[in-house]
Amino acid sequence: WAPKGSGIWRYATMLPMKAGVTMGEGRTPLVESRLKRNLWVKFEGANPxxxxxxxxxxxxVTVAREAGANKVIVASTGNTAASAAAxxxxxGLKAYVVLPRxxxxxxxxxxxxxxxAEILAVEGYFDKALSLVVEYGTRYAYPLNSFNPxxxxxxxTLAYEVYEELGCPDNIVVPVGNAGNIYAIWKGxxxxxxxxxxxxxxxxxxxxAAGAAPLAxxxxxxxQSPLFVESPSTIASAIRIGKPVNWVKAFIAVRESGGMFVEVDxxxxxRAQLALARVDGVGAEPAGAASVAGALALDLxxxxxxxxxxxxxxxxxxxEVRTTPVASQEELVSVLSR
Ligand code: F0G
Structure with missing residues (x-):
């Protein structure tokens, strides 16, 4: 345990490889929320x-390159695709991203x-895109979905950063889609x-999200096993997933830690997205705000x-974007002096 270096490689002593590709990921802001006492927000939107x-x-991508791959492939609700592409x-690898149209x-x-990236659009939900990658994609390209350990x-490494700033908190609240991240943080x-x-x-x-809550x-x-959802539905498209591939790991994380799964509509x-933006100054996509919605709803x-x-x-x-038209100096003054 001797943090030093750039991006995740700062924790190289804790990682299976000692150096590799980086864009300075991590070291994201950990801010005290004004929405609730004893609530902190780890803003992962601040990654590259x-x-x-x-x-x-x-x-x-470091492992992919070391393994001699020149192509990588992911199924994605969007963020994995953006990250894999970059x-x-x-x-220096070619990325294929399979997305639910x-x-x-x-x-x-x-x-x-x-x-x-080469964008491949499939009909159906993320779960379909992922099953195509698992069944056919991995023969041709190195898979970088979260079933890849x-x-x-x-x-x-998120856990290490929280530890460095705050010690070990009592609760970590995480949005769950394909259910890899909650396990990763628990492992940390x-x-x-x-x-x-x-x-x-x-x-x-x-x-x-309530419309995509097989684990909750x-x-x-x-x-003892997930209640898979055939047609997941939520505004939070990042976690619009009915059959999370990492569900076993997520159950392990929640059970071992004495935690729980919850759903929010x-x-x-x-509401949490707006409160977070307007009170704390943190701009989250809906899936990102789901954790805050959960934290606000629970008495932890x-x-x-x-x-x-x-x-x-x-x-x-x-x-929703609202603008106030201003046609003259007088109108501007009248708005500002309201
Ligand atoms: N939040 C955001 C913003 C996400 O993009 C995802 C997953 C999650 C939470 C859930 O994480 O899958 O580890 O439980 N997005 C994946 C993607 C599925 O393709 O970008 P998880």
């Missing part, structure tokens, strides 16, 4: 491509195109515990950190 995916992609570009926010599509190794804390750096590990609280529903009903998510004892996973610019279309 605007989401937490960059932590995992730095390690993922990090593949930096590593009509289910991806505009900012993310633009990023994938800008960074030169190297991705999660990179993402666990568990390792801090093994090093004797955390006396008490945080509870992992997984937040799902299962949890509520005491089911779209109205809660949008002790210190909580809500992980705000993606930037508001990712999904500009969900925000």
């Amino acid at each position: 491509t605007g989401s937490f995916k960059d932590r995992g992609m730095a390690l993922g 990090y593949a570009a930096r590593a 009509g289910n991806v926010a505009r900012g993310k599509l633009v990023q994938a195109a800008l960074h030169g 190297w991705r999660l190794e990179g993402q666990k 804390f568990r390792e801090l515990g093994e090093l004797g750096l955390c006396n008490k590990l945080p509870r992992m609280i997984g937040v799902q 529903r299962a949890w509520r009903e005491g089911s 779209d109205a809660d998510i949008l 004892p002790g210190i909580s950190v809500a992980v705000v996973t993606g930037h508001a610019l990712k999904d500009p279309d969900v925000v």
